[in-house]
Amino acid sequence: MFCVKVVLVGALASVLIAGCAGDEKTAKGKHLYNHYCSHCHGESGAQGEGFNWERMPDPRPKNLASQAEMSTFSDEEIFHTISREMRDTSDPAVQNDDNYFAVSTMPTFKYTLSEEEIWSIVGYVRTLHGMSLTYDLGSRKQELEQLFQSAQQEMEQAKSAFEAAEQKVAAAQAAKEAAMTDEELENYEPEEVEIPEEEAFTQASVKFESAKSDFEGFSKRPRKAQIPRPDLTISEEALAQQVELGKKLYSEKYGCHGCHSLNEEGGLVGPALDRAGFRLNPTWIYRWILYPQSMKKHTRMPNLGITNDDAKALTYYLGTLRAPKSEAPVTSME
Ligand code: HEC
Ligand code: HEC
Structure with a gap:
């Protein structure tokens, strides 16, 4: 746990110091994992453990604590999974791309954390199934x-x-x-x-x-300039199309439903969005989804690398979410 620094001489010292640096990285990876991953993957990596598990749409994650399952992934593959671009998973080209991890509900952290932080998480994930990182970080930095x-x-x-x-x-x-x-x-x-x-x-x-x-x-963590005020004026016909697109992006590209619920379905990491259209101002929504960290530094909602056009479509879609206030399910008027 603690990295006690003592003055030592000779070869033993460098071995211990190397060990210390490793421990610090693992501690950092553990801290980040607990904050950004454990709600879905569980603190120990075990299935069913995270508070979001029951409400996460399929497919559910593998057991990160199982060496048998996880040893088939290279360090680079794990890194890629955490650090990829979000792409439309309903697109056959994306589904057929063997080098791409096409599950929208596994968010990317590429736009939220530094490369070094993501590697520290990969290192920590390795310890969950009794392995250690073999990727040469030093060479990468050089x-x-x-x-x-x-x-x-x-x-x-x-x-x-x-x-x-x-x-x-x-x-x-x-x-x-x-x-x-x-x-x-x-x-x-x-x-x-x-x-x-x-x-x-x-x-x-x-x-x-x-x-x-x-x-x-x-x-260093990625930073963006302040998001400018968007022009959200739109014709009625164009709006209908944008709402359809936003709805698709919501689940198939950015996996918002992995963390947010609608009508009691979907994740519990963020607030339910059933009434987003009443409660939230469109300009605010647009800015928030493009750069959550500029408004709340340590929010668990990652910056998903959303394009400006996609952010507009998502904003128009969220504007249509106007469920009645009652918690009770809506009954049909047959
Ligand atoms: C919103 C829930 C959610 C969050 C948050 C999340 N993941 Fe995932 N993760 C998933 C889902 C869903 C999958 C894909 C399951 C599948 O198809 O195998 C996945 C897959 C993975 C995989 C590949 C193994 C597998 O199951 O296919 C790794 C490794 C992983 N996640 C690590 C992380 C790390 C590290 C973090 C935090 C930085 C994180 N995840 C955050 C939901 C999440
Ligand atoms: C990994 C989980 C995660 C993902 C993925 C995610 N969110 Fe969030 N979201 C959160 C959390 C957590 C909050 C609460 C913010 C806070 O207090 O930190 C939030 C807050 C919000 C809010 C403000 C809600 C309110 O009532 O104040 C909106 C709107 C929102 N998210 C939209 C989206 C959209 C749209 C997507 C997909 C493009 C998305 N989120 C993806 C976790 C997530």
């Missing part, structure tokens, strides 16, 4: 750092090349103008000169920004 450094170098070189080309063009222009008479100059409009180095510089900058965010994202 690789990202090297990619970042070389992208930075390339970007700086492209920048100097562009600046040199720009100066050359300016010098040529100045020479041209110097050779003109006053009269010529008066009617002269310099033409736009394309500098090919500019495109290369733009590309290198894009590559650099992406390598930088990969490297920084290794240990």
